[in-house]
Amino acid sequence: xxxxxxxxxxxxxxxxxxxxxxxxxxxxxxxxxxxxxxxxxxxxxxxxxxxxxxxxxxxxxxxxxxxxxxxxxxxxxxxxxxxxx
Amino acid sequence: xxxxxxxxxxxxxxxxxxxxxxxxxxxxxxxxxxxxxxxxxxxxxxxxxxxxxxxxxxxxxxxxxxxxxxxxxxxxxxxxxxxxxxxxxxxxxxxxxxxxxxxxxxxxxxxxxxxxxxxxxxxxxxxxxxxxxxxxxxxxxxxxxxxxxxxxxxxxxxxxxxxxxxxxxxxxxxxxxxxxxxxxxxxxxxxxxxxxxxxxxxxxxxxxxxxxxxxxxxxxxxxxxxxxxxxxxxxxxxxxxxxxxxx
Amino acid sequence: xxxxxxxxxxxxxxxxxxxxxxxxxxxxxxxxxxxxxxxxxxxxxxxxxxxxxxxxxxxxxxxxxxxxxxxxxxxxxxxxxxxxxxxxxxxxxxxxxxxxxxxxxxxxxxxxxxxxxxxxxxxxxxxxxxxxxx
Numbered sequence: 001x002x003x004x005x006x007x008x009x010x011x012x013x014x015x016x017x018x019x020x021x022x023x024x025x026x027x028x029x030x031x032x033x034x035x036x037x038x039x040x041x042x043x044x045x046x047x048x049x050x051x052x053x054x055x056x057x058x059x060x061x062x063x064x065x066x067x068x069x070x071x072x073x074x075x076x077x078x079x080x081x082x083x084x085x
Numbered sequence: 086x087x088x089x090x091x092x093x094x095x096x097x098x099x100x101x102x103x104x105x106x107x108x109x110x111x112x113x114x115x116x117x118x119x120x121x122x123x124x125x126x127x128x129x130x131x132x133x134x135x136x137x138x139x140x141x142x143x144x145x146x147x148x149x150x151x152x153x154x155x156x157x158x159x160x161x162x163x164x165x166x167x168x169x170x171x172x173x174x175x176x177x178x179x180x181x182x183x184x185x186x187x188x189x190x191x192x193x194x195x196x197x198x199x200x201x202x203x204x205x206x207x208x209x210x211x212x213x214x215x216x217x218x219x220x221x222x223x224x225x226x227x228x229x230x231x232x233x234x235x236x237x238x239x240x241x242x243x244x245x246x247x248x249x250x251x252x253x254x255x256x257x258x259x260x261x262x263x264x265x266x267x268x269x270x271x272x273x274x275x276x277x278x279x280x281x282x283x284x285x286x287x288x289x290x291x292x293x294x295x296x297x298x299x300x301x302x303x304x305x306x307x308x309x310x311x312x313x314x315x316x317x318x319x320x321x322x323x324x325x326x327x328x329x330x331x332x
Numbered sequence: 333x334x335x336x337x338x339x340x341x342x343x344x345x346x347x348x349x350x351x352x353x354x355x356x357x358x359x360x361x362x363x364x365x366x367x368x369x370x371x372x373x374x375x376x377x378x379x380x381x382x383x384x385x386x387x388x389x390x391x392x393x394x395x396x397x398x399x400x401x402x403x404x405x406x407x408x409x410x411x412x413x414x415x416x417x418x419x420x421x422x423x424x425x426x427x428x429x430x431x432x433x434x435x436x437x438x439x440x441x442x443x444x445x446x447x448x449x450x451x452x453x454x455x456x457x458x459x460x461x462x463x464x465x466x
Binding site: 095099100102103104106107111112113114115116117118119121122123125126127129130136137138139141142143147150151154155157158160161162164165168169212213217312320323324327329 | 335339343347350387389390397398400410411412414417425427428429432435436439442443446
């Protein structure tokens, strides 16, 4: 019983770091990479909470399809966001 | 303030606050299933002949919601086609994919992913999985193939985005037919066990659930391959279509 | 053991609340349209995890709600040790609809860049006001 609870606590704290880095990053490619990292932390959380159906769908959609669509969008528009002008 | 230090401070605060809270206020954690969830877990084999409770809830107990969700996904893909529309033919160019090493590795990986994703989709009524994870996994393969083999190699073989959206429409029609067929005998739409057989010879097919999974697999895979193709055509063609200058 | 369970319960609720706060800040205060879309996907993912966390029970061998035929007396075992299938079904529908809407928003961002030349929300609003569109 200790191991599942420990995994839940560690991956929840790790996702906090990834979300903070994704929101405050000015280079949008790095923000997409941090968002994919946050999705992996959430997928670990889903597997430990005994929802394997959702874990499969979530990894395929969030790490695969969102990163691909966002990469296509960034390559057709601007790469850096300009904060504070 | 550098963002690394702020992130570490956030983690330390988030790790210590619950400790303080738990030592002051007694917290009771849930240890029993809710009543509705327990009903679904206990009665899934009797009502829908499928040993997987989540697939039964998605396609049988709440099947109408899932049909509407499939229609929403279809409308999103067709709406994208309205933005990325070209009236002329895309001119053929020299194929400039990546190196031979990458292409060979991608061929092996694509074959493996195609096998795994069809296994996930076809076994959706017996193990966790179903139409959506299988279709999304195959769609990731197409998003991998398009940069490696360059979209012109796909267009040359006649795989254009409009044809793939036609395949998507056919899969949606088949899905709608499976849902509407019980009306012939006077039952409601999206009926499972009162109309469809639970087993076909030695195989367990759980009535309409395995058919829904199969058609949903083709629908999602073809829809997102069409998206990958029309997102990879270069921007000059779209700008010429709209009539704006380059930027 | 009881302390660890209560601690994990409160910790997950706190982390989900912090993630929601940070993603709403990202949607409102960051100027780039693509950054707003990334923050929107983080917000919807956090809400899905919160929904599944409602169906999580603190028993020791927690199994998914699938009949495998390997355990005698499986019906009573699953009624005590399985996770809730209803939130999982709702989240499955939610993930697909979120995918459709976010893909449409990404296509809209590309079209806005073609027509206006920028993906900065402040400049877009300024150019729309100057053109006289209400």
